[in-house]
Amino acid sequence: xxxxxxxxxxxxxxxxxxxxxxxxxxxxxxxxxxxxxxxxxxxxxxxxxxxxxxxxxxxxxxxxxxxxxxxxxxxxxxxxxxxxxxx
Numbered sequence: 001x002x003x004x005x006x007x008x009x010x011x012x013x014x015x016x017x018x019x020x021x022x023x024x025x026x027x028x029x030x031x032x033x034x035x036x037x038x039x040x041x042x043x044x045x046x047x048x049x050x051x052x053x054x055x056x057x058x059x060x061x062x063x064x065x066x067x068x069x070x071x072x073x074x075x076x077x078x079x080x081x082x083x084x085x086x087x
Contacts, residue, residue: 007033008083009042010055011075031083048085052076 005014007021008031014020020028024040036043046054052075059071079085 005030006082007031007036009033009036009085010051011078011082012055012058036084042084048079051085052079 006012007014007019010033012019012033012035014030014033017028019033020030021032021034021037022039023029026039029037029040031037032042044051044054052072055075056068056071059075060066060068063071080087
């Protein structure tokens with residue numbers, strides 16, 4: 001069974017390599033998704049809190065029984081463990 005990688009910026013599961021971002025040389029970057037990282041750079045210059053604000057609606061949309069407060073709680077616990085947001 002393959003281990004699911006999570007984007008180290010937005011926490012999105014990256015089950016397929018087509019979701020991997022790209023490095024400056026065009027190679028795949030397994031740490032960050034295509035929505036967060038392309039050509040060796042982050043697409044958005046944002047804080048962790050801004051990223052959470054952006055991601056909450058997507059998490060709710062993909063988890064029909066999840067509330068906004070529930071999604072925000074999960075992300076506030078998970079995001080500080082991601083490479084981009086570790087202090």
